[in-house]
Amino acid sequence: MDAAEKSLNFIEHIIEEDLNTGYSKDVLRFRFPPEPNGYLHVGHASSICLNFGLGERYDAPVNLRFDDTNPTKEEQEYVDAIKRDVEWLGYTWANECYASDYFQQLYDWAVQLIKNGKAYVDSQSSEAMAQQKGTPTEPGLASPFRNRTVEENLALFEAMKKGDFPEGEHVLRAKIDMASPNMLMRDPILYRVLHKAHHRTNTDWCIYPLYDWAHGQGDYIEQVSHSLCTLEFLPHRELYDWCLDQLVSPEKLRPKQREFARRNLSHTVVSKRKLLKLVEEGVVSGWDDPRMPTISGMRRRGYTPESIRNFAHTIGIAKRENVVDVSLLEFHVRDHLNKIASRVMAVLNPLKVVITNYPEGEEEWLGAENNPEDASAGSRSVPFSREIYIEKEDFREEANRKFFRLKLGGEVRLKNGYIIKAESCTKDEEGNVVEVQCTYDPKSKSGSGTEESLRKVKGTLHWVSVKHAITAEVRIYDRLFNDPTPDGHKDKDFMDFVNPDSLNKVTGYLEPSLKDLKIGDRVQFQRLGYFNVDTDSSAEHPVFNRTVPLRDTWAKLEQKD
RNA sequence: UGGCCUAUGGUGUAAUUGGCAACACUACUGGUUUUGGUCCAGUCAUUCUAGGUUCGAGUCCUAGUAGGCCAACCA
Numbered sequence: 001m002d003a004a005e006k007s008l009n010f011i012e013h014i015i016e017e018d019l020n021t022g023y024s025k026d027v028l029r030f031r032f033p034p035e036p037n038g039y040l041h042v043g044h045a046s047s048i049c050l051n052f053g054l055g056e057r058y059d060a061p062v063n064l065r066f067d068d069t070n071p072t073k074e075e076q077e078y079v080d081a082i083k084r085d086v087e088w089l090g091y092t093w094a095n096e097c098y099a100s101d102y103f104q105q106l107y108d109w110a111v112q113l114i115k116n117g118k119a120y121v122d123s124q125s126s127e128a129m130a131q132q133k134g135t136p137t138e139p140g141l142a143s144p145f146r147n148r149t150v151e152e153n154l155a156l157f158e159a160m161k162k163g164d165f166p167e168g169e170h171v172l173r174a175k176i177d178m179a180s181p182n183m184l185m186r187d188p189i190l191y192r193v194l195h196k197a198h199h200r201t202n203t204d205w206c207i208y209p210l211y212d213w214a215h216g217q218g219d220y221i222e223q224v225s226h227s228l229c230t231l232e233f234l235p236h237r238e239l240y241d242w243c244l245d246q247l248v249s250p251e252k253l254r255p256k257q258r259e260f261a262r263r264n265l266s267h268t269v270v271s272k273r274k275l276l277k278l279v280e281e282g283v284v285s286g287w288d289d290p291r292m293p294t295i296s297g298m299r300r301r302g303y304t305p306e307s308i309r310n311f312a313h314t315i316g317i318a319k320r321e322n323v324v325d326v327s328l329l330e331f332h333v334r335d336h337l338n339k340i341a342s343r344v345m346a347v348l349n350p351l352k353v354v355i356t357n358y359p360e361g362e363e364e365w366l367g368a369e370n371n372p373e374d375a376s377a378g379s380r381s382v383p384f385s386r387e388i389y390i391e392k393e394d395f396r397e398e399a400n401r402k403f404f405r406l407k408l409g410g411e412v413r414l415k416n417g418y419i420i421k422a423e424s425c426t427k428d429e430e431g432n433v434v435e436v437q438c439t440y441d442p443k444s445k446s447g448s449g450t451e452e453s454l455r456k457v458k459g460t461l462h463w464v465s466v467k468h469a470i471t472a473e474v475r476i477y478d479r480l481f482n483d484p485t486p487d488g489h490k491d492k493d494f495m496d497f498v499n500p501d502s503l504n505k506v507t508g509y510l511e512p513s514l515k516d517l518k519i520g521d522r523v524q525f526q527r528l529g530y531f532n533v534d535t536d537s538s539a540e541h542p543v544f545n546r547t548v549p550l551r552d553t554w555a556k557l558e559q560k561d
Numbered sequence: 562u563g564g565c566c567u568a569u570g571g572u573g574u575a576a577u578u579g580g581c582a583a584c585a586c587u588a589c590u591g592g593u594u595u596u597g598g599u600c601c602a603g604u605c606a607u608u609c610u611a612g613g614u615u616c617g618a619g620u621c622c623u624a625g626u627a628g629g630c631c632a633a634c635c636a
Contacts, residue, residue: 007575035636067636126634133632137563171634181564183632192634211636234566235631314585316574321629325572328586338599373599404597413595446595460595527596554597
């Protein structure tokens with residue numbers, strides 16, 4: 001909606017052109033066609049947003065179609081996961097479709113093809129066929145079975161269907177052109193024998209169509225107007241059109257395939273094989289590990305569907321090679337979380353501060369605004385007492401004026417609380433500061449309106465009352481790979497770039513209001529970042545994920561020195 | 562070596578189709594701020610190269626250069 005004023009991408013230009021040259025608007029229809037053989041990742045998210053985004057823009061239906069033509073790799077588990085992911089992204093499909101729903105129709109069309117002399121049963125080994133296929137620079141050779149009679153082909157194909165042959169003995173091939181410069185047109189295989197149970201058709205079929213004999217027909221059956229796929233399918237377009245030529249009727253809409261460049265994200269990999277390796281080698285805990293670029297991983301990490309959709313829309317779509325910097329994704333995650341996440345206080349690397357002039361045993365509850373970006377988010381109370389934790393990094397015995405946190409003799413504001421002054425500190429045998437003694441100004445309480453409370457102090461720290469703090473496991477994530485393009489190096493394996501410090505588990509001390517959070521809830525730990533409650537979390541053992549840190553200009557300043 | 566696709570800042574996309582190269586991110590400067598967050602303002606380009614057509618070229622023409630895809634009974 002907010003992207004309405006954005007200029008058109010090249011796919012939208014194509015659609016506008018079609019609308020101007022005969023297509024009526026109500027004929028537009030799209031589809032998202034995953035193969036149910038793995039989990040969806042951020043690249044799929046882009047494709048989902050493209051197709052469903054087009055559906056929204058043109059008020060057109062979008063089907064979810066499972067490309068389930070290969071029972072050796074596909075499973076119901078993936079179907080369920082894919083549906084969950086698409087729904088989570090916020091989209092509703094018009095129809096839930098399966099290529100397997102079209103098996104009978106596809107078979108009938110294949111029989112028709114044979115009768116028209118456009119297909120034949122080949123009975124060679126795959127090695128022999130590969131030999132005859134030729135190379136991109138040399139034409140192929142005709143199979144010795146290329147000129148079988150229609151009757152023989154029909155009989156053989158039916159026997160294949162009945163399961164009379166073992167796998168690999170016969171295939172059905174289209175009879176096109178063994179000398180075509182397009183390798184896909186050199187008599188492509190249409191059907192193979194597979195004695196495998198299919199997750200939906202069980203053992204009804206012993207032959208299964210290949211992608212090229214299924215996809216375009218599925219589009220045609222569903223009357224998809226624009227079938228969008230990634231660039232590596234561009235050479236398939238000629239075959240896509242050839243197949244449609246064999247069966248379309250003029251009164252029905254003829255789908256068109258158009259191709260776009262797949263989106264690549266920096267500092268990660270998305271190929272199913274590589275993601276699987278990360279899982280199998282235990283680099284991550286599973287497909288939904290919060291470091292994974294899978295949709296389920298991003299969901300668990302705390303990314304919002306809105307942020308992923310906004311990301312997909314701003315990166316747009318084109319035909320050139322690309323690597324989108326992950327910082328753009330993180331920008332959208334922060335941008336959305338900034339609007340919706342409550343600000344709370346948690347200390348992850350505690351240093352005890354004793355406020356020596358605060359009465360022992362006393363406590364008070366201070367008002368705290370939940371979200372300065374959203375007045376309707378309300379407020380809550382946080383407990384304050386004589387002993388609190390602050391972050392170790394927020395105290396230095398001495399520092400220059402650029403460090404405007406706590407230093408000996410210096411003052412800071414405790415967020416939502418008082419102004420304190422560091423008077424002294426205690427160290428252990430190794431010289432580490434283990435406690436800071438401060439005094440506070442009782443008149444400086446936040447929101448009290450006193451002259452003292454309005455004093456400007458440069459630094460404001462988050463803190464947690466020691467005796468009220470609850471503890472939690474906090475998982476700090478960093479990029480999974482140290483290199484922007486881990487699989488872009490010819491001489492090095494992507495596994496060489498795995499970041500050994502991509503997960504750091506620490507104990508956090510949290511303000512007590514956080515005990516009521518539920519799995520998935522998102523908050524901002526003030527000054528630290530956005531966090532959510534992990535699926536591993538329980539009342540006895542809360543677990544938080546750091547979704548994304550806040551921008552940290554101080555860290556950059558320090559790095560420069 | 563054949564066919565096809567693609568080249569616009571550090572990154573990703575635009576450019577009313579031949580008319581002042583725009584938007585977002587990143588980075589850097591400053592301002593505001595009870596989060597070193599947010600917010601606000603500013604800075605960062607010989608449009609792959611070389612020729613050509615034109616009053617005018619990112620856009621059209623010619624020749625190069627670079628990258629990608631294509632020889633699975635995968636999708």
